[in-house]
Amino acid sequence: MxxxxxxxxxxxxxxxxxxxxxxxxxxxxxxxxxxxxxxxxxxxxxxxxxxxxxxxxxxxSRHLSVEARDGAVASGGHVGRVISGHRNEAASPPATPLHSPPASSIVRASGAGSTAAAGDIGEIITGDGNRS
CATH class of the missing domain: 4.10.860 (DNA Excision Repair, Uvrb; Chain A)
Structure with a gap:
């Protein structure tokens, strides 16, 4: 306390x-x-x-608004890994986010492959046929 x-x-x-x-x-x-x-x-x-x-x-108090449209990804907090698209391969473990405090009270992502987060994002893989 x-x-x-x-x-x-x-x-x-x-x-x-x-x-x-x-x-x-x-x-x-x-x-x-x-x-x-x-x-x-x-x-x-x-x-x-x-x-x-x-x-x-x-x-x-802060109210958080999260909105995702049309194949997008939106998160009100931290994201370790986002993979979008077709035929993607991810062999390695996801990255660890840094856990900084959320920067915004409004998080919006629209459109296929777009990503938004209020906190840290460790890794984003978009598109088709990617390997990591």
């Missing part, structure tokens, strides 16, 4: 524990009606905070 996430988790747990202790103290030393009103307000604030965090997380 990243350090800032661990810190945020500890702070959130501390705030929630403090709020629960305050509600218990209000219920014991004041009255149950005041604790009920305070709990309602705190619940509404917590709900709005949760909504804000959800919207923030959705806005920061």
């Amino acid at each position: 990243q350090e800032w996430k661990r810190y945020a988790l500890v702070v959130c747990a501390a705030v929630c524990g403090t709020a629960a202790a305050c509600l218990v103290l209000v219920a014991v030393f004041m009255d149950l009606e005041a604790a009920d009103r305070l709990g309602s307000v705190m619940g509404a604030v917590a709900g709005l905070a949760g909504l804000a965090v959800s919207v923030w997380a959705l806005a920061g």
Whole structure:
């Protein structure tokens, strides 16, 4: 877990524990009606905070769109080997991709023999009657 996430988790747990202790103290030393009103307000604030965090997380997430047409190959990640065409022979093992992070959120390939990937591509063999 990243350090800032661990810190945020500890702070959130501390705030929630403090709020629960305050509600218990209000219920014991004041009255149950005041604790009920305070709990309602705190619940509404917590709900709005949760909504804000959800919207923030959705806005920061990347959606990947992958589209391949007419005999093309498209991948949302890394590709070790792509072989397209007729009568191709591949004797060697596929190349190992470098695993760099995806560079784009949209990957499109159209047309026979075309290839597109959001990550690394180790090897592409296109055409007819190739040997590798």
